Amino acid sequence: MTETKTAAKRFAYYPGCSLKSSGGEYDHSTRAALKHIGVELTEIPDWVCCGASSAHNLSHELALALPLRTLILAEPAGLDVLAPCAACYNRLKVAETSVAQDPDVKKRMEEIVEKPFGGSIKTVNILDALEQIGLGETSARVVKPLAGLKAVCYYGCLLTRPPKKLTGSDPDNPTGMDNLLAALGAEPKFWSYKTDCCGAGHAMARSDVVKTLVGKLREAAEEAGAEAIVTACPMCHANIDMRQETEPGNRMPVFFITELMGLAFGLPQAQGWLKKHLVDPLPLLKKLNLL
Amino acid sequence: MDYNPTQIIRMCALGMEDEVLKSRTIWMCSSCVTCTTRCPMEIDVAGVMDILKEMAVERGIECPEPNTKRFHDIFMGIVRARGRMNEPMLFGHYKLRTKSFMDDMEIGKEMMKKMKIKYSPKVKGHKEVRKIIDKAGPKI
Numbered sequence: 001m002t003e004t005k006t007a008a009k010r011f012a013y014y015p016g017c018s019l020k021s022s023g024g025e026y027d028h029s030t031r032a033a034l035k036h037i038g039v040e041l042t043e044i045p046d047w048v049c050c051g052a053s054s055a056h057n058l059s060h061e062l063a064l065a066l067p068l069r070t071l072i073l074a075e076p077a078g079l080d081v082l083a084p085c086a087a088c089y090n091r092l093k094v095a096e097t098s099v100a101q102d103p104d105v106k107k108r109m110e111e112i113v114e115k116p117f118g119g120s121i122k123t124v125n126i127l128d129a130l131e132q133i134g135l136g137e138t139s140a141r142v143v144k145p146l147a148g149l150k151a152v153c154y155y156g157c158l159l160t161r162p163p164k165k166l167t168g169s170d171p172d173n174p175t176g177m178d179n180l181l182a183a184l185g186a187e188p189k190f191w192s193y194k195t196d197c198c199g200a201g202h203a204m205a206r207s208d209v210v211k212t213l214v215g216k217l218r219e220a221a222e223e224a225g226a227e228a229i230v231t232a233c234p235m236c237h238a239n240i241d242m243r244q245e246t247e248p249g250n251r252m253p254v255f256f257i258t259e260l261m262g263l264a265f266g267l268p269q270a271q272g273w274l275k276k277h278l279v280d281p282l283p284l285l286k287k288l289n290l291l
Numbered sequence: 292m293d294y295n296p297t298q299i300i301r302m303c304a305l306g307m308e309d310e311v312l313k314s315r316t317i318w319m320c321s322s323c324v325t326c327t328t329r330c331p332m333e334i335d336v337a338g339v340m341d342i343l344k345e346m347a348v349e350r351g352i353e354c355p356e357p358n359t360k361r362f363h364d365i366f367m368g369i370v371r372a373r374g375r376m377n378e379p380m381l382f383g384h385y386k387l388r389t390k391s392f393m394d395d396m397e398i399g400k401e402m403m404k405k406m407k408i409k410y411s412p413k414v415k416g417h418k419e420v421r422k423i424i425d426k427a428g429p430k431i
Contacts, residue, residue: 017375017376017378018376021408022378022407022408024409046414046416048374052366053322056322057344058344058345058367058428058429059345060345061427062429065423066420066427069423073416112423112426112427113423157325161324161328162327162328162337195325197321197325202319205356207394209321278398278402
């Protein structure tokens, strides 16, 4: 499984609105972890919102036109676009493949955005990017293997669905994050809730739904023998971090996969990211001597 | 959810516009897209849910999940004005419009203490975003 490539990789970087605000730890840990493995990220200048949930809930044309505008903006630089946020990745990728698969959609979207898209760049998510670079680049830089950390990988909905419009991870049993977690020395636990919904955008208007779904996830994680949940989506992270209904001392910590990379790489700023979580992960990490 | 997704699709096929467009189900959909992924007849069920929402709004049907609709309207309004989402504005406007200040107080306090919420800038591209939204909808 180990392959070491010395070629540096470059990506255009699309943080998205969440990573610039409440999902800040994901932004910081992604930038730090990727820099550490020799990847250069260039933030797309003047990027705009991907539309998230609200665009596709209100207008199917807007849902494609808005993210396409960002891809058109990024195209001249000639770099593939890395979007760590699962929702942004999903919106950008669906726009990219929808125009590639259907010339009528392409024509209509270019009409709306008033610019053409050449289709010469691709959108990738964090798991794709790390796989492309080669897991060996990650495992080679682990100085503090996360030994003893039993965690379930929670992919959520948007990294793998709809499969026909995305990059090909199995929508029922994806393994990219599990492989990455193992490469960091931790113990990914198998569970059947890898891609079950957390309630997503219902967080504000129907938090009761989110609380129920998050409760199921937490129970399932415990049954699988996990002490933590790992994710690659800021919405899932926020929901799991903030909507567990067990007593405060009895909540499962949730990590961004890139935070764990930072920890395993021995990056000093990693603890700072973890302090932003509402469910404090430090007691667990201290117990396992991982700090 | 008043009807399950299977029922919604069948009702569409039977032309039961009124019942479908007035349903709570279409607004409770979280767009997890599991349905689309699994449907053996290859119906984009999640896509259908989205279109039904669009049609319901177009026909002026009162949304049975008003806070959900308010959330989406506020979200798009901010994006239209600024090009990007701005969380302090989103939370502020949402709490005001839905009169739900007391909900999530604890979470709000924690997020403020940890300085998790940032005031995102209005970007140059907001003018293009406004044009795109005005062309493609929704009407804001």
